[in-house]
Amino acid sequence: MNISELVTAEPDGASFRQLRIRGHLLKVVTTSPEADALVSETFWPPGMLGVFDTPPGSTHRPDLTVVDLPSSPTDIHALLRLAADNCVPGEFELTRDYRLPRYDADTHTVFTLRDVNSDEVAALVRTEDRAVIVRPRSGLGDRWLTRIIRDVATRIAKAEGSLVLHSSALVFDDGAYLVVGDSGAGKSTTAIALARLLPEAGWMGNDRMHLDRRGHSYDVTACPLPLAINKGSLDVMGVSDFDGWPVRAGLPGVGSDWDQFQGEDKLKLSSREVHRFLGVDVVPQAPLAGVILPRIDREAAYRLEPSTLDHTSEVIRRNCFSLDDNLYGEDWLKVPVRHHAPPPSVEDFLEHLAKLPVLRCSLGSAADVARLADEFARAVRL
Template sequence: MELRQLTTNIPAGATTRRLDVWGHVLAVATNRPEAADLLADTFYPAGMFQVREAADGPVAELTIVDHARPQAEVDELIRSVSATGRESDYELTRNYRLPRFDTAEGTLFVLRDVNHTESAALLRTEGRVTIVRPETPLGHRWLTRIVRDLATRFAKASGSLVLHSSAFTHDGGAYLVIGDSGAGKSTTAIALARLLSLAGWMGNDRMHLDREGAQYRATACPLPLAINKGSLDVMGVTDFQGWTLHAGFPAAGSDWDRFMGEDKLKMSTREVERYLEVPIVPEAPLAGVLFPRVDPSAPYAFGEASLEHAADVLSRNCFSVDDNLQGEDWLGVTGADPVAPPTLEAFLADIAKLPLLRSSVGNAADVTRLAADFRRAVTAER
C-alpha cells in the first residue's frame, strides 16, 4: 500500500456522512456496512453526545476515512513505515503507550486495543485522518472509537465536568447513578429506566456535566452498555439468547454468566433500546444523584445520602480531577485555550440542593421496590 495513495484516496464504493460533533463539522467515509452501522447505532438517537447530521454548507474541518484491508497488508504497512519513519510513542489512552512514526507524508499511529493483539494504523495528515485496519469485528469498531474520542476531546475543551457515572431520566430530569467500579451503576440505571414511567436511559460509565446558569445539563457519552448475566437476572431479563449484537456474545468459557463476571455483554445505544425496550435520552437537565449498591447478599435499603458520602464517592469518580481516561491529544484537534470545568467543590455545593439518594438491591423484587421508593422520594421533593 502506497502511503500517499492511502492519505488521498477514498475507498471504492464508500459513502460519506457529514457530522456536526460539538459544533465541529466532520466528514466520515467508509465502504464497510458493518462499520457504518455500528457508527449509526452508537450515536443514536440524533444528538447523542452532541453528534448530529451536519447541514450542507460549512466545509468539514476534518475528514475521517476508513480503509478495511487484510491483516497482512496492515502489518506490512506498519513495517514499511517503521523502517523509514522517525519512531517515538504516544498515549492512546491514559498510561497506555503505543508506537508512532513521523514521515514526510504524515504521522502513522499504531492502534491496538489494550485487550487484544490485533493491530491497525491511523495516518494523520493535514485535515485528514485515515484509518487502515483489519476486516474484523474489532477492526470495524475503530471508526466509532475515533469519532467518540474526538467528541470527548471537544466536550472537555468546552468545559465539561466528566464523571464516572451511568444515568437515567425520570419526568424530564437526569439522575446520575454514581459509584465505584462494581457498585452496580449500569444495572441500577437501566433497571430504573425500564420500570419507571416517563423514564429513559442516558448512558453507561461516563457522563458530561455542563453548567447552564444555575443548573447543570447532563450529556451521555455513548460507550457500550457492558453487563453480565447477573445484571440481566436482577432486571428479570431472560430472553437474551435471540439477540443479534454488533459485539456478539462473550466467547465460550468466559465468566459473563457469573454475577460479578469480568467478561460482559456489550450493547450499542440502539441495541439497548431494541432489546431492553427503553427510550434513549441523549441529554437532560440534572435533577438528582443516586449512589447504588447491587449485592445479592445484602438486604434491601433506600434513603437519603449525606453530602459527606456524596463528596467521598464523587472524589474517586470524577475524571476531570485526574483525567484517567484520555491520554495526550495525539490527534491535535482541540486547539489552545480550553475552558476549565466546574470544580468538584462547586459541583458538590450545587447538587446539595438536589435529591441525593442511596440504594442497595440484590434481586428483581428489590429493583421493583426501589422504583416505587424512588418515585415517591423525588415526587415529595417537588
C-alpha cells in the same frame, strides 16, 4: 502503499457522511458498510456525546476528515515498515498507560493502532486536516472508525469544559439522574432497572456521563458506550428471554462468569439494542435533576435514604474522570477545538448537588428493585 496518495485520494466506492460535534464539522469516509452501520448504531439516538448527522451537501469546510480504509494485513505491515524506514520513530499513549509506536515526518505522522486485548494491527496516518485509518477487514477493524469518532467527540467536550463522571444515568420526569459509583457498585443495574420500571422513564447511558454548566444548572450528555450487564442483573430485573437476542457483540461464551451475580464477563448492548431488547426509551441529553449512589449486595438489607454530604463527596471525587483522566492519554490525534474552557470544579458541582435530591440505596433482590422504583419516584417528587 504510497502515503502521499493515501492521505489525499478519496477511495473508490466510499460512502460519505458529515457529523456535527458541538459546532465542529467532521467528515467521515468509509468503504465498509459494516463500519458505517456501527457508527449509526453507536451514536443513536442523535445527540449521544453531542454528535449529530448533518444533511448532505454542506458547503462548510470540515474541521477534520476521517477516512476508514479496510486493507490487507500485508499492506498494513508494509505501511508501517515504510514509516519506520523513513520517519523519526517515537511512542504515543493511545489510552492511559498504553503506549504504541509512532513515526513522525514533516507532513504526516503514522500511528500504530492495536487494541489492548488483541494482536491485530492497524495504522492511522494523520495530516493537518485528515486522519486515515488503515485497518484489517474484520469485526475488530470495523470498530476503529467508531472508536476514533468517539475519541474526537470526547476530546472536544472535555476541551470545552465538560465534567466527566464514572456514571450511568436515567431520565425521569424529564430530568437526568446520575447513578454514580465504583466498578461493581450496581450503576448499570440500578439505572436500567429504574428506566424499565418507572412509567415514562428513559435510559441515558453507561459508564461515563458528561456534564456541562448551563447558567445555574447542568446539562447531562451520555457517552455512547455499550450497556455492560451480567445475567445476575438481568435476573434481578426479571429478564429471562435473552438467549434468542441477536446482539451484535454476541452472548458471552462458554467459560465466562457472566452468569454470576457480579461476574467480570458481561453482555454488551448498544443503545439501540437496549431499546430493542429491554423495551426502554433512550435519551441522549437532559438537565441534571439528582444523583443516586447505589450498592448491589445480595446479603445486604434494602435501604433508600438521603446521602450525607461526606459520602456524596467521597463517591463523586473518586469517580470524577476530570481530576485524573484515566481514559485517554495524550491528545495524539491533535483534535481541532475552537473554544477552550475549564470544567466546573468538583467543589462547585458538589455545592450544586446540595440543592438536588441525592439518594443512596442498597439492593439485593428483584423485590428490592421494584420497591426502589416506587420509593424513588416519591422521594424525588417531594
